[in-house]
Amino acid sequence: MGHAAIAEHDQHHHVEHSYTGIPNKKVLMWAFLASDCMFFGTLISTYIIYHGKSLVGPYPVEVLSIPVTTASSFVLLMSSLFMALAVAAVNRKDIGQTRLWIFATAFFGLIFLGFQSFEFTEFFHRGVTLQKNLFGSTFYTMTGTHGLHVAIGVLWLFSWFVYSYFGDISDKAVDIESTGLYWHFVDIVWIVIFTVIYLVEFVGIGG
Amino acid sequence: MATSADVIGVASPAHGHSDTDRELGVLGPRPVAKTGLWSWLTTVDHKRIGILYGLSALFFLVVGGVEALLVRLQLAAPNLSVLPADIYNQMFTMHATTMIFLAIMPLSSAFFNYLVPLMIGARDVAFPRLNAFSLWVFWAGAALLNVSWLTGSAPNASWVGYANITSKQFNPGLSADYWVMGLLVLGVASVAASLNFFVTIINMRAPGMTLMRLPVFVWMTFITNILILLAFPPITIALIQLMMDRMFGANFFNVAAGGLVILWQHWFWIFGHPEVYILILPAMGVVSEILPTFSRKPLFGYPLIVFSGAFIGFMGFAVWSHHMFTTGMGVIATLAFSITTSIIAVPTGVKIFNWIGTMWGGHIRFATPMLYATGFIAMFTIGGFSGVMHSAAAADAQQHDTYFVVAHFHYVLIGGTLMALLGGLAYWFPKITGRMMNEAFGKVAFWTIMIGFNVTFFPMHILGLNGMPRRIYTYSGDMGWNFWNLVCTIGAFVLAFGLLFFFINMAMGLKKGAIAGDDPWDARTLEWSIPSPPPEYNFAAIPTVTHLDDFWHSKITGKPKPQYDGHPIHMPAASYYPMVVGIGMFVWAMGMIYKDAPGGFLIAGAGMLALIFGVYGWALEGPGGYHVDPSKESGAHN
Ligand SMILES: [Cu+2]
Numbered sequence: 113m114g115h116a117a118i119a120e121h122d123q124h125h126h127v128e129h130s131y132t133g134i135p136n137k138k139v140l141m142w143a144f145l146a147s148d149c150m151f152f153g154t155l156i157s158t159y160i161i162y163h164g165k166s167l168v169g170p171y172p173v174e175v176l177s178i179p180v181t182t183a184s185s186f187v188l189l190m191s192s193l194f195m196a197l198a199v200a201a202v203n204r205k206d207i208g209q210t211r212l213w214i215f216a217t218a219f220f221g222l223i224f225l226g227f228q229s230f231e232f233t234e235f236f237h238r239g240v241t242l243q244k245n246l247f248g249s250t251f252y253t254m255t256g257t258h259g260l261h262v263a264i265g266v267l268w269l270f271s272w273f274v275y276s277y278f279g280d281i282s283d284k285a286v287d288i289e290s291t292g293l294y295w296h297f298v299d300i301v302w303i304v305i306f307t308v309i310y311l312v313e314f315v316g317i318g319g
Numbered sequence: 320m321a322t323s324a325d326v327i328g329v330a331s332p333a334h335g336h337s338d339t340d341r342e343l344g345v346l347g348p349r350p351v352a353k354t355g356l357w358s359w360l361t362t363v364d365h366k367r368i369g370i371l372y373g374l375s376a377l378f379f380l381v382v383g384g385v386e387a388l389l390v391r392l393q394l395a396a397p398n399l400s401v402l403p404a405d406i407y408n409q410m411f412t413m414h415a416t417t418m419i420f421l422a423i424m425p426l427s428s429a430f431f432n433y434l435v436p437l438m439i440g441a442r443d444v445a446f447p448r449l450n451a452f453s454l455w456v457f458w459a460g461a462a463l464l465n466v467s468w469l470t471g472s473a474p475n476a477s478w479v480g481y482a483n484i485t486s487k488q489f490n491p492g493l494s495a496d497y498w499v500m501g502l503l504v505l506g507v508a509s510v511a512a513s514l515n516f517f518v519t520i521i522n523m524r525a526p527g528m529t530l531m532r533l534p535v536f537v538w539m540t541f542i543t544n545i546l547i548l549l550a551f552p553p554i555t556i557a558l559i560q561l562m563m564d565r566m567f568g569a570n571f572f573n574v575a576a577g578g579l580v581i582l583w584q585h586w587f588w589i590f591g592h593p594e595v596y597i598l599i600l601p602a603m604g605v606v607s608e609i610l611p612t613f614s615r616k617p618l619f620g621y622p623l624i625v626f627s628g629a630f631i632g633f634m635g636f637a638v639w640s641h642h643m644f645t646t647g648m649g650v651i652a653t654l655a656f657s658i659t660t661s662i663i664a665v666p667t668g669v670k671i672f673n674w675i676g677t678m679w680g681g682h683i684r685f686a687t688p689m690l691y692a693t694g695f696i697a698m699f700t701i702g703g704f705s706g707v708m709h710s711a712a713a714a715d716a717q718q719h720d721t722y723f724v725v726a727h728f729h730y731v732l733i734g735g736t737l738m739a740l741l742g743g744l745a746y747w748f749p750k751i752t753g754r755m756m757n758e759a760f761g762k763v764a765f766w767t768i769m770i771g772f773n774v775t776f777f778p779m780h781i782l783g784l785n786g787m788p789r790r791i792y793t794y795s796g797d798m799g800w801n802f803w804n805l806v807c808t809i810g811a812f813v814l815a816f817g818l819l820f821f822f823i824n825m826a827m828g829l830k831k832g833a834i835a836g837d838d839p840w841d842a843r844t845l846e847w848s849i850p851s852p853p854p855e856y857n858f859a860a861i862p863t864v865t866h867l868d869d870f871w872h873s874k875i876t877g878k879p880k881p882q883y884d885g886h887p888i889h890m891p892a893a894s895y896y897p898m899v900v901g902i903g904m905f906v907w908a909m910g911m912i913y914k915d916a917p918g919g920f921l922i923a924g925a926g927m928l929a930l931i932f933g934v935y936g937w938a939l940e941g942p943g944g945y946h947v948d949p950s951k952e953s954g955a956h957n
Binding site: 129130131132134136139140143144146147148150151153154155158161162165166167242243245246248249250252253257271 | 445522
């Protein structure tokens with residue numbers, strides 16, 4: 113049977129053609145993330161170029177809080193662990209575990225967004241606005257873009273969560289792996305932002 | 320005509336093995352029309368999408384061309400006022416924006432769409448609905464840029480939109496907002512399309528189609544799409560920063576708050592220089608297909624041409640500041656960018672010699688496509704020479720912002736890209752329509768274009784060296800520029816007539832051209848091994864590739880044609896959702912432009928909701944599909 117059976121299967125279930133053997137959706141996601149690197153590269157470069165160029169305060173060193181952001185960074189890193197567990201579960205076709213870890217990932221993503229809105233509100237009250245100075249413009253645009261990425265990821269994950277009750281999620285391992293790639297990437301970008309914006313500010317090499 | 324196609328709808332229980340019933344399909348039935356307007360608006364067929372891209376691009380070529388003629392009329396003689404000065408600013412800004420983003424790029428895209436799957440032996444692109452999405456978002460962006468004319472505030476700050484000519488303070492009104500939103504939306508379309516072609520070329524190749532057996536056009540498409548993926552983000556972020564400044568009062572380019580206007584130039588040219596390779600590499604690919612066919616020889620130095628293309632793409636990111644030699648970057652930066660710019664001329668020269676080498680000793684037929692290909696080499700070489708002149712920073716300081724630069728990039732973009740793409744149209748017209756264009760009339764059109772082009776743009780070198788600046792509204796009669804300006808304007812109309820002849824020839828060919836057959840040019844690549852026009856599934860039997868120029872090889876060695884194995888072919892189903900998402904994006908962008916008007920934010924919100932609805936509908940309906948049996952097709956497989 114072998115070959116003929118596979119061909120038969122191909123015809124009726126349209127197993128996608130892949131020259132490299134890597135699923136199309138994963139190649140798509142990797143290529144998108146390469147492109148997204150350039151998006152964040154431009155945003156982070158702008159922040160660095162404008163660092164120390166604000167003509168009026170508040171300046172970053174006056175408002176940035178390492179403890180709070182360390183906590184939110186930890187939450188986001190944990191969500192990456194949950195995401196990895198969800199991908200492992202869906203590859204085992206374990207629907208219950210997949211559902212659980214997807215929910216946990218999304219929930220921790222939400223907590224991170226909560227931290228971020230707390231931080232934005234706090235900064236706003238201390239006079240950091242988009243219009244106030246270059247720090248405000250660059251900070252909100254960059255972290256806002258990152259937050260938007262997290263929000264889209266949370267929405268995507270919750271959609272999978274809801275889908276798992278109506279459709280066959282065990283069939284969607286490749287799709288969920290793609291979501292996972294996206295989620296890990298967004299986390300890694302946050303590590304860069306946390307280092308460049310928060311940590312370097314207090315190490316004193318940020319100029 | 321897929322008369323025997325059994326179209327599987329969502330509600331069809333008879334086909335338990337279709338994809339559709341494994342998806343939720345909760346958001347209504349899928350479009351099933353096979354002919355008529357709706358079948359085109361909902362199509363996911365790469366060939367139809369390619370044709371739609373092509374027709375849109377030719378439409379905007381005419382629009383941008385009329386804008387250019389108006390600019391030339393204004394400059395025909397000193398002290399004219401054919402157009403009011405502010406309309407003149409809008410006219411040259413929209414001429415450039417239209418030609419680059421709405422004519423040349425989508426015309427290249429049309430070739431990507433139509434040809435790449437055929438050339439690699441695939442039945443469609445990797446993501447057919449994403450392809451339709453790109454088309455719809457492109458239309459949304461094109462509409463945004465052009466509806467601005469109706470409001471009297473078309474973009475007016477030139478295609479480079481330097482800060483702070485675009486700031487709220489110096490550019491009140493909505494011109495810059497239309498420009499920002501239009502380009503943002505077009506960027507989404509380009510990136511989505513590039514993702515699709517990247518995956519398609521990596522994963523959808525027929526068995527045996529290794530990377531070094533890819534037709535050069537596919538290679539250049541691949542490199543171009545990587546450039547789009549990496550170069551569009553910087554401009555997108557710069558546009559977002561400008562949008563934040565204009566719409567929400569941020570300070571990115573606000574000098575009063577310490578912002579640096581030079582930063583815009585850097586972001587713009589980090590995109591802008593790769594963009595010129597995005598415009599030229601597909602054209603180089605087209606020429607690399609035409610030359611071997613009409614020289615009856617393999618492409619000379621195939622690997623060199625491929626690696627030169629890749630090297631050009633790579634170096635394209637290391638030369639951007641040659642657009643900024645007069646900004647006072649300092650000696651080191653000026654020197655560095657001078658050197659990298661000189662270096663990039665080397666792989667370009669390598670390609671030119673390889674093309675000449677391809678023709679050398681060949682059995683050359685000067686059919687219309689070949690005229691365009693050789694015209695490309697000659698004209699592109701002139702444009703390349705003046706480009707190398709710009710790499711010398713001291714000389715560039717003299718030429719900067721003069722008509723010399725205008726001459727240079729029109730030689731590269733019209734003499735280079737457009738010449739090659741017109742040749743590509745003439746070359747693949749028989750494949751796309753099944754009919755031939757008239758050769759004699761085609762040659763008349765070619766020579767009219769060639770003469771008109773040179774009469775228009777060669778004198779601009781002289782005008783530029785005589786100090787005539789770009790983008791000026793008018794000039795005084797005693798500058799010594801009168802004669803050549805008049806010549807340029809006359810040439811522009813000759814060029815316009817040439818293009819008109821080309822279009823008339825296309826229309827006539829479509830109506831009553833001779834039947835082309837599968838392989839009218841005795842060509843080399845896989846698309847010529849299937850009927851003209853190709854059936855919707857492209858290949859009844861997926862070919863197995865064993866050589867570079869496999870089709871040519873099989874014609875010589877008599878390698879048997881692959882035989883259809885009798886299994887029905889799975890085709891992706893059409894979809895409404897790419898259209899929903901595209902329209903949603905248009906409405907959102909319009910709402911953002913008018914966010915300060917009553918209801919503006921509501922409109923933006925409604926557009927965003929439509930977009931989100933479209934995305935969910937898209938995800939939930941799934942790729943879907945139906946089966947086609949080529950052996951029952953009426954006359955498609957012969
Ligand atoms: Cu350049």
